[in-house]
Amino acid sequence: MTIASSNGSNYSQSPLISDLAEAITPRPDRNTHNGKQADLFSPKEEQMEQMMDAVRTLILGVGEDPEREGLLKTPKRAAEAMRFLTSGYNQSLEELVNGAIFDEGHNEMVLVRDINFFSLCEHHMLPFMGRAHVAYIPNQKVVGLSKLARIVEMYSRRLQVQERLTRQIAEAIQTILEPQGVAVVMEATHMCMVMRGVQKPGSWTVTSAMVGVFQEEHKTREELFNLIRHQATFI
Numbered sequence: 001m002t003i004a005s006s007n008g009s010n011y012s013q014s015p016l017i018s019d020l021a022e023a024i025t026p027r028p029d030r031n032t033h034n035g036k037q038a039d040l041f042s043p044k045e046e047q048m049e050q051m052m053d054a055v056r057t058l059i060l061g062v063g064e065d066p067e068r069e070g071l072l073k074t075p076k077r078a079a080e081a082m083r084f085l086t087s088g089y090n091q092s093l094e095e096l097v098n099g100a101i102f103d104e105g106h107n108e109m110v111l112v113r114d115i116n117f118f119s120l121c122e123h124h125m126l127p128f129m130g131r132a133h134v135a136y137i138p139n140q141k142v143v144g145l146s147k148l149a150r151i152v153e154m155y156s157r158r159l160q161v162q163e164r165l166t167r168q169i170a171e172a173i174q175t176i177l178e179p180q181g182v183a184v185v186m187e188a189t190h191m192c193m194v195m196r197g198v199q200k201p202g203s204w205t206v207t208s209a210m211v212g213v214f215q216e217e218h219k220t221r222e223e224l225f226n227l228i229r230h231q232a233t234f235i
């Protein structure tokens with residue numbers, strides 16, 4: 001058995017096959033290389049201008065003056081921030097895994113616990129954030145541990161609902177490893193339920209996606225939940 005915990009933060013359903021073609025295929029409109037813009041007049045640049053115009057409209061909409069000194073650079077900053085927060089659309093599973101799959105003959109549970117994530121809810125475009133616990137039982141093959149956290153990151157950096165995010169992570173691991181089982185549990189707090197709307201700070205939403213033995217065997221699920229609850233005392 002392997003357990004990894006990605007950090008010490010305090011942020012206190014079914015066979016899955018969909019969206020995989022999209023995940024595996026890099027976006028054709030990608031035009032950056034090593035993080036640098038390849039073409040100043042590319043469609044990406046036009047999109048950036050449009051996003052900045054949209055932010056100016058929002059500023060006007062809240063009754064502010066986009067020409068006020070403190071707000072002059074805000075459209076650019078906000079557009080860049082939104083680009084970063086949705087950068088998961090520009091990644092592919094294949095690139096992300098980068099061949100880091102190893103034939104170890106290991107068949108015991110692997111769990112990476114407490115992976116922090118930040119996402120945007122697709123209904124309000126407000127953040128939801130928390131931690132993800134990702135487990136699988138290999139079928140000989142294992143994947144580099146960091147890749148599990150990278151998969152969480154890729155799907156989080158999109159407009160999401162928590163249930164779909166949870167499922168997509170499980171599907172991705174199922175696709176790359178074909179393991180005996182995959183389990184993803186996510187705990188998150190949604191700013192659309194905290195800062196506005198029903199205004200319930202302290203509320204946490206827990207979602208899970210179980211595949212293979214995790215779905216079929218109660219004992220395996222129990223073992224997983226014990227490991228997630230267990231606070232490591234050796235670090």
Ligand SMILES: Nc1nc2c(ncn2[C@@H]2O[C@H](COP(=O)(O)OP(=O)(O)OP(=O)(O)O)[C@@H](O)[C@H]2O)c(=O)[nH]1
Pocket residue numbers: 121122123160161162163190192193196197198
């Ligand atoms: N299932 C699910 N619902 C979410 C998620 N993020 C936000 N929501 C919900 O999406 C719903 C949108 O409901 P609407 O009635 O269309 O929008 P609203 O008037 O802003 O709703 P309130 O948030 O209740 O004020 C709300 O109930 C949100 O809590 C998510 O990840 N999963």
Ligand SMILES: [Zn+2]
Pocket residue numbers: 121122123124125126190192193
């Ligand atoms: Zn929301």
